[in-house]
Amino acid sequence: MRLRAHIPMTNGAQSDLRHLRNALICGFVLAVLSVASLLVGATGIGLVSLMSDPNAWDILLISRVPRTAALIIAGTSSAIMGAIVQRLVSNRFVEPSTMGTIDCASFGLLLGLLFAPNAAPMGRMLIAAAGAWIGTAFFMILLRTVPLKSPLMPPLFGIAFGGVIGAMTSFIAYRFDLMQSLSAWSTADFSVVLKERYELLYIAAAVTGLGWLLADRFTLAGLGDNVARGLGLNPLALLAIGVTIVAGVSGAIVVTVGFIPFLGLVVPNLIARWRGDNLRRSLPLVAWLGAALTLLCDIFGRLVFHPYDLPIGVTMGVLGAVIFLGMILRKFGR
Template sequence: MKSIRVFIAPTVILALAVISLFVGVSDVSLRSLWAEGLEGRSMQLLLASRLPRTFALVLAGAGMAVAGLLMQMLVRNRFVEPSTVGTMESASFGMLMVVLFVPDMPVIGRMLVAAFFALLGTALFLRLLQAIPLRSILMVPLVGILLSGVIGAVTTFFAYRYNLLQSLSAWTTGDFSIVLRGRYELLWLSGAMVILAYIAADRFTVAGLGKDFATNLGVNHGVIITLGLVIVSLVSASVLVSVGMIPFLGLVVPNIVSLMVGDNARRSLPLVALMGAGLVLACDIVGRIIIAPYEIPIGATMGVLGSACFLYLLLRSRARVA
């Protein structure tokens, strides 16, 4: 039975990826690919748009889900993820500063600046947690949401002041319709960060048990925390620059996986990555089908699903505490 479960998630991901390749306004099917050949319109569309989009969905979904898992382990709270602690909002602010002061900067440079601002925003969140007495586990996401609101308000003010609200909207709304060959490759960095997180999974598990416990086991708690923040910042920035913000993904998936396999990062991280990719693929497919030939941005579909799951987790936690 266990060996069967191991193959379920990859099989589902593969099935969703294949469906994603053949769903869209333009007709791309096995019949058209066979009839038109390698130089046909269907093959060109598949290689230039559908295949890059599917890769982007998998990489972004896996990366953001793993980033959420790392945030929850490092903060030791189940109700945080990059879009609820100011990480994504800080990255958006960094992108805005680049557009204002260095508009000709290459995409890789914009991503690095956004990652730097994301790291600063996340560090500020951790500093606030140290300064505020936390009498309830619900205080942590509340502080994060308030910080996100403040950073978002400042970003919106500058965007309005310099007529960049449309650009800001593109960064804060996840949308994979813009993905083409040559415009998504930064997301492979997100995949590399997932691999790095898996390599250091045991250390993240120990660091999540607290500074004193980690130190007694010979783990440098500060270094692991810094590594985790760097991974989260790079993943968040690469996803934001490439496709925009995907809310609540890093919150929902790690909590579901935790209920299934527990809190050991070595065991749960691969499943988190797979489930994150599968959820993003499913939401994107639904967004393309439900009002075809138009499509709903994944930021909207994931926001509705994620916010509902967030409320359920909050109410469930409150009931358990009571």
């Protein structure tokens, strides 16, 4: 009787199996949330209704599928954009909503609405992206000129900068009776997403893909200008590319659904505690958690006051604020 020799698995094989298992679990969770997003709403959709009611297919294809796609794209893009910004600034507490980017995008949209009220959605997106680009670039320049003695200074400085821009925007919007439009841009709400009204988010996805391709360079840029130059990179060029990516994604999301608060702040921090600062390794998980959290908060908003929708800007704002305060308290505790 022969005895088969037991051949232990190598560390590399165990690591591959672990990565495969984690990928399957993440894919399963995202698939379950996506199916729930398709079925949950003011009008319930199920297999029986799809087989017997033609209107159910209209609701599914015109409203639910675009809404779910918009949630995944916006959540993924916002989370990746936050991770890129944090590496460029070398600060964990910075994201577009804490550095004035969203306020500048809203200011640009307001000016576009005043001087070009009949502009196409693409034109509005370009105006918002231009405002976001100018504001983000100005914030980056100020950070390089102001001595920062605490890691909490950049976000506090950015909040103050965004507050000034936001006050100007609110004053102009009040004078011209545009406060309702301003509120729609600042509060993310996916209930307005319908077929042929969310396609600008594909531009955000394409710009985010560019950031994904440059992930290694952004990781090196976060180590400092001297290290980047020593490795043959141009820090100013990388900074300009990063600002352009942030501005393009912010403009597309703000014009389409409004910006999702805190998502680009908490998701990269949660993943960095597990996977470290290498963007090439962490971005897949950042993208997954951003999409999953966006779907989860939107589904919760549809169920908590059913059949009415609670905007995701409220649900994600509460959850993100709690996590953000926890990170700050933990920082002070250390």
